[in-house]
Each structure stands twice: as structure tokens, then as C-alpha cells.
Amino acid sequence: xxxxxxxxxxxxxxxxxxxxxxxxxxxxxxxxxxxxxxxxxxxxxxxxxxxxxxxxxxxxxxxxxxxxxxxxxxxxxxxxxxxxxxxxxxxxxxxxxxxxxxxxxxxxxxxxxxxxxxxxxxxxxxxxxxxxxxxxxxxxxxxxxxxxxxxxxxxxxxxxxxxxxxxxxxxxxxxxxxxxxxxxxxxxxxxxxxxxxxx
Amino acid sequence: xxxxxxxxxxxxxxxxxxxxxxxxxxxxxxxxxxxxxxxxxxxxxxxxxxxxxxxxxxxxxxxxxxxxxxxxxxxxxxxxxxxxxxxxxxxxxxxxxxxxxxxxxxxxxxxxxxxxxxxxxxxxxxxxxxxxxxxxxxxxxxxxxxxxxxxxxxxxxxxxxx
Numbered sequence: 001x002x003x004x005x006x007x008x009x010x011x012x013x014x015x016x017x018x019x020x021x022x023x024x025x026x027x028x029x030x031x032x033x034x035x036x037x038x039x040x041x042x043x044x045x046x047x048x049x050x051x052x053x054x055x056x057x058x059x060x061x062x063x064x065x066x067x068x069x070x071x072x073x074x075x076x077x078x079x080x081x082x083x084x085x086x087x088x089x090x091x092x093x094x095x096x097x098x099x100x101x102x103x104x105x106x107x108x109x110x111x112x113x114x115x116x117x118x119x120x121x122x123x124x125x126x127x128x129x130x131x132x133x134x135x136x137x138x139x140x141x142x143x144x145x146x147x148x149x150x151x152x153x154x155x156x157x158x159x160x161x162x163x164x165x166x167x168x169x170x171x172x173x174x175x176x177x178x179x180x181x182x183x184x185x186x187x188x189x190x191x192x193x194x195x196x197x198x199x
Numbered sequence: 200x201x202x203x204x205x206x207x208x209x210x211x212x213x214x215x216x217x218x219x220x221x222x223x224x225x226x227x228x229x230x231x232x233x234x235x236x237x238x239x240x241x242x243x244x245x246x247x248x249x250x251x252x253x254x255x256x257x258x259x260x261x262x263x264x265x266x267x268x269x270x271x272x273x274x275x276x277x278x279x280x281x282x283x284x285x286x287x288x289x290x291x292x293x294x295x296x297x298x299x300x301x302x303x304x305x306x307x308x309x310x311x312x313x314x315x316x317x318x319x320x321x322x323x324x325x326x327x328x329x330x331x332x333x334x335x336x337x338x339x340x341x342x343x344x345x346x347x348x349x350x351x352x353x354x355x356x357x358x359x360x361x
Binding site: 061062096132133153154157158159160161164166167169185188189190191192193194195 | 249251252253254281283284285310311312313314316317323324325326327328342
């Protein structure tokens with residue numbers, strides 16, 4: 001009986017550890033990770049950007065795949081307005097072999113990614129941001145060379161069918177920033193694949 | 200005459216087997232009203248999963264084992280699939296048939312998940328697998344995969360203090 005309670009407490013502690021990560025308003029750390037073209041891409045690479053759309057996504061998760069074309073469109077639409085997309089794979093290829101660097105390279109070619117798709121060895125950046133599922137978006141604004149988290153969550157309200165979207169959360173959030181306003185909502189949730197990491 | 204009866208029986212059986220494969224397709228409000236708040240003596244284990252989710256598929260046999268182990272007791276496993284509704288006939292139903300799933304399966308077809316994830320539990324990020332265990336007086340939520348021993352210890356605890 002005591003053991004059972006101990007076990008359950010261990011689960012709860014595990015939950016608290018998982019629940020960490022950035023909240024809206026936090027300053028985000030910069031990163032410098034390897035892109036699918038073999039070159040390093042840093043969050044400081046975009047000198048003229050007003051901010052960054054950081055999308056944690058991966059190769060095989062059906063939700064991530066369902067959003068790939070939409071993420072491409074978002075990059076094409078908002079890059080010139082100062083908000084380029086940077087995608088980061090938060091999965092550990094030792095746990096999810098389909099998310100190896102080589103397979104990322106292949107996927108980016110196959111889907112004509114117009115944005116960097118970065119490998120995160122040891123999941124350092126993904127864990128610090130607090131990415132829990134794929135796709136998971138962190139919209140950042142640049143303020144005096146600092147990166148500030150402005151919006152966390154889903155791309156829109158219909159993963160299965162882009163034509164049935166009624167609330168384009170991410171586009172609305174970027175448009176709000178472009179208008180000098182704060183995103184509302186600044187935090188949303190969506191069903192997705194859990195990030196693959198060692199237990 | 201005998202052949203005719205045989206044919207009739209075969210067709211009836213066939214129709215029944217088709218019927219048996221159907222599972223309910225619900226939106227969140229329907230699921231919430233019908234399955235997530237029952238005030239009975241039963242312990243409910245609600246597992247959110249999908250056929251495309253590898254860790255979910257890996258833990259499914261553990262939920263099936265709970266269904267089997269507690270079949271004479273007031274313990275009920277409900278497998279809530281988050282598969283895309285367009286894959287209902289082509290993927291989900293064949294999967295249930297192939298695995299011969301004994302637990303009750305429901306397809307939750309409600310894309311506006313931002314509206315309902317918090318209603319299942321505010322701590323849920325939206326990642327699956329996730330499991331809600333509830334009885335009349337208590338409610339716990341776990342965003343993690345389970346092995347059988349973990350699951351069984353939770354069910355034991357719940358059935359003891361119910």
C-alpha cells in the first residue's frame with residue numbers, strides 16, 4: 001500500500017518536472033543549431049526581423065505532417081513582414097528513429113521547406129522552451145536584442161482540415177504584434193504527438 | 200430450403216458482424232456528458248490515444264489487460280481515439296478488428312481542441328497518450344504512457360478507497 005502511494009507520488013513529481021518551460025512574457029534563450037543544409041542557423045541570424053516564429057515539429061507525427069504546407073505558407077506570408085519561421089525538431093532520434101537528422105534533410109526536400117529546419121542535439125533548446133508536443137509554436141518578438149515570448153500554442157483550430165479553420169490563432173497573434181498589440185489569446189492548446197525523449 | 204435458411208443465417212451473421220464493428224463518433228460535449236462524469240460505483244479509466252501514436256499503441260495491451268483482469272468488477276476502460284474522422288473506416292475500424300480490442304472504443308471527433316483540452320484537465324498539454332482515471336469521488340489525470348503494473352496499482356488504489 002505504502003509502495004503504491006510512493007509510486008503515485010513519483011508520477012506526480014514527474015508531472016511537475018514536465019510542466020516546466022516558458023510562459024508568455026518570458027525572455028527566451030537564443031540558439032545556434034544545425035540546419036538541414038548543413039549550415040548553422042542562429043536566432044540572431046535574422047538581423048532585420050521583428051521576431052521569430054519558432055515551430056517545434058518533426059518528420060512523421062500526423063499532426064506535424066498535416067501542418068507542413070501551412071507552416072510553409074506562414075513563412076512565405078510573414079517572413080517579409082519581419083516574422084520568419086524557424087522549425088526545430090524536438091524529438092530524440094534514439095527514441096524516434098524516424099526523426100534522425102538524415103531523415104529531416106529528406107523531409108525538408110520532399111516538402112520544399114522554405115524555412116530552416118534545425119536539429120536539436122540532446123533536446124537542449126526544446127526542453128528549455130518547454131515544447132511538449134508537435135507541432136508546438138512559440139512566437140517571439142525582438143526587444144532590444146532580447147527574445148520575448150508573445151504567444152505559445154497551436155497554429156489554428158483545425159489540424160485535420162485547413163479549409164475548415166475558423167480561428168487562425170498564430171496568424172492572429174502575428175497580426176496583433178504587427179499592429180503593436182498583444183496577442184489574444186496568447187496561449188492555446190492542441191492535440192498533438194508527445195515529444196519523444198528518453199524516460 | 201435448408202440452403203435458404205443457411206444463407207439467411209449467414210447474411211444475418213454478416214450484418215451483425217458489420218454492426219459490431221461500429222463505434223460511436225462523438226464531439227467533446229457528448230463525450231463529456233456521456234462518459235466523463237458518471238456518478239456510479241464504477242472506476243472509469245479513460246485513455247486518450249490514436250492509431251498513429253506509437254507510445255499509445257504500445258500501451259494499449261496494458262489497458263486491455265485491465266479490462267480482462269477486472270471484467271467481473273466495477274472497473275471500465277474506455278479508449279477514446281483521436282484519429283482523424285476521415286480515417287474512421289480505412290484505419291481505425293480495421294485496427295480495432297485486427298487487435299480484437301475488447302475495451303469500449305469511442306472516436307472523439309472535435310477539432311477545436313483548444314476549447315476542450317482544459318475541460319479534461321487543465322494540466323494536459325494536449326500530447327497523447329493521456330489517461331483520466333475517475334470514480335464518483337475522485338479524479339486523476341496522467342500525461343504519460345503506462346506499463347501494466349503502474350496502471351494496475353492505480354486501479355487497485357481506486358477500487359479500495361471507492
